Amino acid sequence: MTQIQLPSYREQSPEVRARFERLKTRPVILEVQDLCKDFDTRQGRVTALRDINLTVHRREFVCVIGPSGCGKSTLIRMLAGLETQSSGQVLLDGQPVSGPGPDRGMVFQGYTLFPWLTVKQNVMFGLQVSGRSGLPEPTALQWIDLVGLSKFSDAYPHQLSGGMKQRVAIARALANQPRILLMDEPFGALDAQTRGRMQAYLLDIWKNIDVTILFITHDLDEAIYLADRILVLKAHPGEVQELIEVPVPHPRNPKQFLSPEFLATKARLEELIHPPQAETAGLSEDHLNMVRMVAVDDVVPEVY
Amino acid sequence: MSAQSWFAVRKELSPKRRMFLGILSFVIPLAIWCLVSYVPFIWHPMVQVTDPGSVSYFTPGMLLEHEVFEREAEAAKEKGEAQPTGEPANPIYLPAPHQVAKAMYTAFTTEPKRRDEKWLHESLGNSIYVIAMGFLISSLFGVPLGILAGTYDVFSRLNEPFVEFFRYLPAPAFGALAVAVLGINEAPKIAIIFIGTFFQQVLVIANTTRKLDPSLLEAAMTLGAKRTSLLFRVVIPGIIVDLYKDQRILLGWAWTYLIVAEMIGASSGITWFITQQARYKNFENVYAAIFMIGVLGLTTDLLLAWIGRRIFPWQRSIAR
Structure with a gap:
């Protein structure tokens, strides 16, 4: 097999470069400064995240990616205010945040719709508890329409499929008109086909309304397909490894999965997240032991 | 099509089979009772006199032990006098199903023996009142x-250690105290039901509340819900279905305290009826009254389950 020669993931076409330059002049929405998180465990102090710095501009789409245990969920939970940082700070529009609030909407991996409320009531929830002006019901119906679930506005969550539930969760978070939408592996529990469709929906929504998105995933393709920039973390302790500007031009479509820019970015991510030597060494050792343990039938002595 | 196995591990049987087995669960004990009652050679340790013959103290319908009957019959035979006759019977405390079934009806139509005594339906009403109030x-x-x-650790720490201790104190032990404080009528009985239910209730409901999925609370907080709205818009609706289920189980416990409660102070309600009937040796009435408690308990529970399915439409099925 011959290695296809890929361009560097740093190579950007003039259009992409121009877009990134425009992007950087937009107002800053979210600023993360020297954010650290330690946990006290029985084995002592464990640093989950160390010195995270990140600046997110308005209407930007940032993905956070990293191996399991790198603290990406902890990071987004701190941004949401569900966990407190050990040091450092998070600024939203220049103001430090403390505690959860409706200005940072969140979509969770698990389905967190309120099972006792209909789709419409779920979307109205935020509007009602935060005492926003305007009529909650027509507003809610607009958001439900946006995610294409008008027909189901009176259904209960248990009557919906996984993808539909997450669309409601997105509508529910957006109905509050948050400054930033935080998404913690929102499509992780969906099957591949539904996930693809949800990614397209999300890009559509992002294009059409004024929203900034910070999206956690462990799926490399998902990160490249969705993001303007990808924050790559490494584990133990969780630190920023690289902040990649995705060279794939907008608007995105699934055909780009095989474009050179896409593959180059993916190759780079693979390199960062799955360092080549460390894993294969251990694996081959296990392999040998396994072969010795299992008796091989004469009929099919060799799988190849 | 091959028949589905009756013994598939953790597989639900077809509705038809479930119904069939449900009925069978009642039919089997009833069948055993019928066997013991109607088939003479199974148990029947007693003899019921049909004709006293020459034995002076025998009367028709009298129940005797086998030995006594045999001895008297032997004695009469030796003296050449008329022998008594009798048939095997069960002891008086085991009436046959048909007698109890009849008593279920006649217990309601029999006038009380004394003017100040209550009809059965009044006694039952009294019991239901005590349970309901308690x-x-x-x-x-x-x-x-x-x-x-279950929601705030402050309340949990402040309450639960004491409640945990108190629930081990047997409710009936407070009977004398309750009478001393509250008199001999309904009040001490209600108090016993209260003591028997309350402490379990606090712990069970606190536990149910703790089982609420914390991610629902987190989601609500990111949507802007604060203290009171979290409690009233998330915690309470989030646990209401389980809370309703708990209440049904707790109501069952309250029923088990009824008999003890009613014996405190002036005996009243269904317990009074049972003790009174036992004193007259009307054991079929005793059984009838016990069954009535069972029937009342089960119907209330089924009724509550039915209501539950209607008032919580988001629940696909509320397990029985």
């Missing part, structure tokens, strides 16, 4: 306290 008062305090303890 359970209501307990729930009035127990449900809010349980929810608070």
Whole structure:
């Protein structure tokens, strides 16, 4: 097999470069400064995240990616205010945040719709508890329409499929008109086909309304397909490894999965997240032991 | 099509089979009871005299032990006098199903022996009143306290250690105290039901509240819900279905305290009826009354389950 020669993931076409330059002049929405998180465990102090710095501009789409245990969920939970940082700070529009609030909407991996409320009531929830002006019901119906679930506005969550539930969760978070939408592996529990469709929906929504998105995933393709920039973390302790500007031009479509820019970015991510030597060494050792343990039938002595 | 196995591990049987087995669960004990009652050679340790013959103290319908009957019959035979006759019978405390079934009806139509005594339906009404009041008062305090303890650690720490201790104190032990404080009528009985239910209720409901999925609370907080809206818009609706289920189980416990409660002070209600009938040796009435408690308990529970399915439409099925 011959290695296809890929361009560097740093190579950007003039259009992409121009877009990134425009992007950087937009107002800053979210600023993360020297954010650290330690946990006290029985084995002592464990640093989950160390010195995270990140600046997110308005209407930007940032993905956070990293191996399991790198603290990406902890990071987004701190941004949401569900966990407190050990040091450092998070600024939203220049103001430090403390505690959860409706200005940072969140979509969770698990389905967190309120099972006792209909789709419409779920979307109205935020509007009602935060005492926003305007009529909650027509507003809610607009958001439900946006995610294409008008027909189901009176259904209960248990009557919906996984993808539909997450669309409601997105509508529910957006109905509050948050400054930033935080998404913690929102499509992780969906099957591949539904996930693809949800990614397209999300890009559509992002294009059409004024929203900034910070999206956690462990799926490399998902990160490249969705993001303007990808924050790559490494584990133990969780630190920023690289902040990649995705060279794939907008608007995105699934055909780009095989474009050179896409593959180059993916190759780079693979390199960062799955360092080549460390894993294969251990694996081959296990392999040998396994072969010795299992008796091989004469009929099919060799799988190849 | 091959038949589905009756013994598939953790597989639900078809509705038809479930119904069939449900009925069978009642039919089997009833069948055993019938066998023991109607088939003479199975148990029947007694003899019921049909004709006293020459034995002076025998009367028709009298129940005797086998030995006594044989001895007297032998004696009469030796003297050449008329022998008594009798048939095998069960002891008086085991009436046959048909007798109890009849008693279920006649117990309601029989006038009380004395003017100041109550009809059965009045006794039953009295029991239901005591249960309802005891359970209501307990729930009035127990449900809010349980929810608070399950939601806020402050309440949990402040309450639960004491409640945990108190629930081991047997409710009937407070009988004498309750009478001394509250008199001999309904009040001490209600108090016993309250004591028997309340402490369990606080713990059970606190536990149910703790089982609420924390991610629902987190989601609500990111949507802007604060203290009171979290409690009233998330915690309470989030646990209401399980809370309703708990209440059904707790009501069952309240029923088990009824008999003890009613024996305190002036005996009343269905317990009074049972002790009175046992004194007259009308054991079929005793059984009838016991069954009535069972029937009442089960119908209330089924009724509550049915209501539950209607008032919580988001629940696909509320397990029985």
